[in-house]
Amino acid sequence: MPSRSKRRVSKKILEHExxxxxxxxxxxxAVEVLRKLGxxxxxxxxxxxxxxxxxxxxxxxxxxxxxxxxxxxxxxAVYYRIVVAF
Amino acid sequence: xxxxxNIFTDNLEEIIEIARTILPPKKMEEIEEKVIKNEKLTDxxxxxxxxxxxxxxxxxxxxxxxxxxxxxxxxxxxPGTQMTLRTFHYAGVIEFDVTLGLxxxxxxxxxxxxxxxxxxxxxxxxxxxxxxxxxxEIARRLQYTTVGNVIDEVQYALGSNEFxxxxxxxxxxxxxxxxxxxxxxxxxxxxxxxxxTDEPYVIRLLASERxxxxxxxxxxxxxxxxxxKIKKVYLKGIKGIKRAVIQAEEKEVNxxxxxxxxxxxxxxxxxxxxxxxxxDHRRTTTNNIHEIAQVLGIEAARNAIINEIxxxxxxxxxxxxxxxxxxxxxxxxxxxxxxxxxxxxxxxEKESVLARAVFExxxxxxxxxxATGEIEDFRGVSEKSIxxxxxxxxxxxxxxxxxxxx
Numbered sequence: 001m002p003s004r005s006k007r008r009v010s011k012k013i014l015e016h017e018x019x020x021x022x023x024x025x026x027x028x029x030a031v032e033v034l035r036k037l038g039x040x041x042x043x044x045x046x047x048x049x050x051x052x053x054x055x056x057x058x059x060x061x062x063x064x065x066x067x068x069x070x071x072x073x074x075x076x077a078v079y080y081r082i083v084v085a086f
Numbered sequence: 087x088x089x090x091x092n093i094f095t096d097n098l099e100e101i102i103e104i105a106r107t108i109l110p111p112k113k114m115e116e117i118e119e120k121v122i123k124n125e126k127l128t129d130x131x132x133x134x135x136x137x138x139x140x141x142x143x144x145x146x147x148x149x150x151x152x153x154x155x156x157x158x159x160x161x162x163x164x165p166g167t168q169m170t171l172r173t174f175h176y177a178g179v180i181e182f183d184v185t186l187g188l189x190x191x192x193x194x195x196x197x198x199x200x201x202x203x204x205x206x207x208x209x210x211x212x213x214x215x216x217x218x219x220x221x222x223e224i225a226r227r228l229q230y231t232t233v234g235n236v237i238d239e240v241q242y243a244l245g246s247n248e249f250x251x252x253x254x255x256x257x258x259x260x261x262x263x264x265x266x267x268x269x270x271x272x273x274x275x276x277x278x279x280x281x282x283t284d285e286p287y288v289i290r291l292l293a294s295e296r297x298x299x300x301x302x303x304x305x306x307x308x309x310x311x312x313x314x315k316i317k318k319v320y321l322k323g324i325k326g327i328k329r330a331v332i333q334a335e336e337k338e339v340n341x342x343x344x345x346x347x348x349x350x351x352x353x354x355x356x357x358x359x360x361x362x363x364x365x366d367h368r369r370t371t372t373n374n375i376h377e378i379a380q381v382l383g384i385e386a387a388r389n390a391i392i393n394e395i396x397x398x399x400x401x402x403x404x405x406x407x408x409x410x411x412x413x414x415x416x417x418x419x420x421x422x423x424x425x426x427x428x429x430x431x432x433x434x435e436k437e438s439v440l441a442r443a444v445f446e447x448x449x450x451x452x453x454x455x456x457a458t459g460e461i462e463d464f465r466g467v468s469e470k471s472i473x474x475x476x477x478x479x480x481x482x483x484x485x486x487x488x489x490x491x492x
Contacts, residue, residue, distance in 0.1 A: 012360065012367045018378065018386035046422035053383035067385055072408055075112025081384075084422060 010056055021068040022053050030064040047081040061085040093140055098133045105136050109143055151483035158410035165404040191398050197426035204354035205373050209366040221347035224364045225330040226262035234317030236263055245303050253287040263321055275319045326355035356381045384419050391415040441468040
């Protein structure tokens with residue numbers, strides 16, 4: 001029975017100070033981001049579908065995830081990763 | 087594209103709006119506090135300051151074509167050479183022998199599966215962090231304890247299946263285990279019949295035939311094996327945590343000075359420790375980066391790489407800008423998995439044959455490329471340097487595409 005105790009920890013990891021905020025972009029937002037960056041999706045940094053945070057927010061391969069990092073230099077920095085299946 | 091931004095506007099509101107879109111939030115906050123809210127400055131002065139801030143910021147950004155990777159490598163590498171020569175005394179966790187300095191740095195960028203000294207820093211929640219006794223209780227809950235840790239010895243005589251487990255009261259106290267608990271654990275292990283004897287701290291165990299068949303009654307090796315089995319019986323704690331030590335840190339909470347207790351462990355098991363009640367699941371970390379990637383995700387691993395490298399550099403008294411380290415961490419986590427910096431990772435996955443050959447194992451790379459019929463495009467810095475053409479760095483990134491006349 002891996003279900004209950006595992007799920008409890010899973011939710012907790014989003015609160016960990018090492019884990020920045022992850023959001024799944026809608027299709028329109030994703031297109032806008034790619035246009036702004038001027039790159040095809042394949043050139044974006046990747047993140048695995050098996051990544052614990054990706055599984056928690058329920059993203060699927062092909063989704064683009066917006067990551068809002070806390071940066072010691074800029075205060076806040078936005079980064080994008082594309083969900084890949086491996 | 088929206089309309090171009092005019093930074094030479096005379097309107098203060100407008101220039102602040104522009105600054106918001108260009109400057110990073112941290113700098114913007116500073117400007118808002120020190121300039122915009124400053125009553126001693128006139129609007130004209132504010133406008134000029136904000137405009138200058140925008141110009142200076144834009145100018146100091148990395149330019150297109152700037153070889154940031156090379157700069158990062160030099161900026162970490164040069165101070166790194168001093169690290170090997172200068173011995174450094176580390177005054178921190180005295181009880182542990184922690185890998186530090188150059189060996190640890192190499193370990194991080196090589197992305198080893200296991201650090202040579204896995205260490206966890208376990209922070210405690212509100213209820214437990216200010217009380218040494220409560221902290222000790224959690225430390226005991228973490229520390230992996232088997233029967234072997236709390237006994238004096240196991241006595242037996244050849245020719246019989248009687249084993250006497252003699253407990254060490256001091257160790258029981260230290261590990262927070264009662265005699266009943268040991269009896270219970272031994273019963274659960276199904277090694278044989280277990281009962282307490284009249285003497286305190288002595289437990290008798292009659293090994294079952296399955297564990298010690300009668301035909302082995304005069305084989306000392308068989309007895310030794312049973313003894314080891316008894317010693318391995320699990321009592322409490324988390325697998326992988328060999329030792330847990332309490333540390334204290336002076337801290338100020340609501341203007342009062344208090345001691346915050348936290349636990350440093352030898353050995354690491356992040357997933358299980360986060361599940362323990364009383365542990366602060368927001369701050370508890372390990373120095374095993376692969377474990378962080380597995381439990382908290384690749385972004386957390388990136389942060390962990392930055393923290394670990396900066397810690398090593400800071401401990402050695404080296405002042406390396408964090409931006410270089412961030413670049414390294416970004417490259418290592420680019421594919422969603424942790425890649426090492428080396429022939430099995432970033433350098434080995436380069437597209438160009440020559441770029442790979444330049445780095446390590448020149449002959450092998452060239453042989454393999456020839457055998458599989460790889461094509462060299464001569465686009466990267468290393469390849470261009472080899473054939474004596476301007477590398478795509480700085481002004482070299484700009485190329486003139488001209489259609490051939492027919």
